[in-house]
Structures are given as C-alpha cells and as structure tokens.
C-alpha cells in the first residue's frame with residue numbers, strides 16, 4: 648500500500664507529509680475498529696528482549712523526533728514497534744526553527760532536518776501520556792485478562808533554546824521529574840545538532856555535572872514512585888575517538904543504563920541530491936557507515952556493562968540484523984520509515 652501512498656506524500660513538503668501521517672495515526676488510535684485493523688495488518692511476531700530491566704516485545708523501536716509531542720503513541724504502537732521514543736520534549740513550549748526545515752534527499756535515501764526542537768512543552772506531553780482512567784465493568788473485566796506486553800514508551804528530553812548551557816541541568820532535572828511517572832525510560836539528548844551549543848554538553852566536564860545530578864534525582868524518583876527509571880544518553884556520530892571515550896567513561900561512571908548511538912550527522916560526504924547543502928542533521932542511508940563505526944566502538948568500550956541502542960541508517964531488515972549482530976540490544980528507525988513505509992517494522996521483526 649505504501650508504494651501507492653509514497654508518491655503522493657513525496658509531492659508534499661516533507662514536514663507537511665509528516666504531520667499528515669502523524670494525524671492519520673492519531674485519528675486511527677481514537678477509533679477502535681481502525682486501530683484494530685492497523686494492528687491486524689502490521690502486528691509483528693513476538694521476539695522479546697530484556698534491557699534496562701524492561702521487557703520489549705521486539706528490539707525494533709521508533710527513534711525520537713517522529714512523535715515529538717506524543718500525539719499518536721497508541722497508533723504508532725499498532726505498527727508493531729517494541730518501543731516508541733517520544734520527544735524531544737522541552738520544559739516550555741517553543742516553536743523551533745523557521746520552516747522549511749525538513750528536506751528529503753531522495754537520490755540518497757536521506758533526510759536533512761534543522762527542526763530545532765519544536766515542542767508543545769512538558770505539560771502538554773505529560774497530558775498525552777496520562778493513562779485514561781478505566782472505570783467501566785467491561786474495562787475492568789478486560790484488565791483481568793492476561794495482557795500481552797505493551798509497547799515500551801521512552802521520553803527523550805532536551806533543553807529549551809533560551810536556556811544557557813550553564814543552566815541546562817535545571818531543564819533536564821525538571822523534565823526528569825515531570826516524566827518519571829509516565830515514561831518507561833528517559834533519554835538525555837545532548838546530541839541534536841540544531842540547538843546551538845547542545846552538543847557541547849557531551850564534553851567530559853559538562854556531561855559529568857549533568858549526569859551526576861540526573862542520576863541522584865532519578866534515585867529519588869525511583870524511591871518516590873517505587874519503579875525503575877532507566878536513563879539513556881543519546882550521542883552524536885560526529886564525536887572524535889577521544890571525545891567518545893570521555894563521554895562513555897562518564898556515562899558508565901555516572902550510573903547510566905544505556906547509550907543510544909547515534910543522532911543525525913553534520914557530515915555531508917558522498918551526497919548526490921540537490922538539497923545536500925541544506926543546514927541541519929543528516930539521517931538515513933548516508934549515515935549508515937558512521938553509525939555502524941560508532942556502534943562498534945561503543946560496544947567495545949562498554950564491554951557489556953550497559954546495553955547499546957543503535958540508530959542511524961537502518962533502512963532494511965539486513966541493516967537491523969547487522970546492528971544486532973554487532974552487539975546492539977535494540978535498534979531504532981526513523982528515516983527508513985519515510986522511504987520504506989510502516990511495513991518496515993514487521994519486515995525487520997520477522998527477519999530476526
């Protein structure tokens with residue numbers, strides 16, 4: 648079906664097409680028969696994996712940035728994902744960079760985006776993630792049924808543009824407290840290239856200060872809520888080897904639960920598309936090599952102490968299998984969905 652839909656979507660500006668698909672999924676999740684149909688079409692066989700104390704029904708997740716405001720978590724879950732990472736969420740609402748800010752590079756099977764964290768803000772996203780109270784007898788009876796493992800929901804956290812780096816920790820602490828009750832795990836995003844200075848938070852000293860405080864706050868939240876709250880850190884593919892070593896050293900010592908490698912890249916090697924010169928982060932096929940190289944280094948360096956989540960240029964079942972074989976515990980896709988469509992998730996899971 649996506650073969651028919653794609654040419655129509657590709658006639659639209661990339662962000663418009665994205666908003667359309669997101670709202671189609673939001674509509675779907677509000678209409679039980681429609682949601683049932685999507686589940687029927689896309690449900691993937693169970694291939695469960697355990698990581699950070701959580702059981703994922705399969706290792707394939709949706710990378711951050713697709714559903715920034717948690718508008719369609721249930722609809723996306725119906726596409727077969729083992730986990731959905733919503734966000735990046737910022738504490739206060741902000742509009743992001745001027746449009747156009749997302750570009751398809753069709754010849755390269757890639758996307759460049761310079762969205763700059765448009766977010767409806769923490770309060771809005773919390774409301775989306777608040778479970779609806781179930782009170783009807785029917786619902787109560789349903790609850791008695793043994794439930795299949797749900798889609799895991801992670802929340803990716805970022806600072807507001809107006810927050811200087813020296814105060815970034817307060818943004819992340821606020822968000823950690825805000826989302827502790829609603830998220831299965833949280834991702835500390837210090838790697839998006841579109842917020843000026845954000846990537847500097849990956850430096851040893853800045854990262855150490857940030858993660859130490861977040862870890863302390865996480866422990867308080869875990870005690871308060873009586874649940875585990877895994878913290879992951881998402882890294883850029885453009886770190887040099889010494890920078891990566893420093894970051895991983897800090898991540899391990901600060902008691903983080905996992906690493907996501909990688910975010911988008913600022914590199915532009917070997918592109919053919921006319922849009923190659925656009926400013927922003929590059930994702931999709933051209934990121935494959937960089938992401939794989941980084942995964943290899945991260946896996947070697949963390950020595951199995953914490954799980955590694957691989958993202959970047961996973962466009963096919965072969966790509967996903969390779970990452971898992973290289974030592975990733977989970978994989979995440981984004982740009983692959985743009986080019987291959989939602990059936991990609993099921994295809995990957997089946998192939999594992």
Ligand SMILES: Cc1cc2nc3c(=O)[nH]c(=O)nc-3n(C[C@H](O)[C@H](O)[C@H](O)COP(=O)(O)O)c2cc1C
Nearest residue numbers: 710711712735760909910930931959960980981982
């Ligand atoms: C349009 C777009 C928006 C994104 N927004 C975010 C974001 O808000 N936060 C984040 O951590 N990553 C964001 N990403 C990066 C993805 O989560 C992912 O790390 C990256 O695209 C590499 O995976 P891919 O090659 O499968 O797309 C975004 C990517 C794209 C294409």
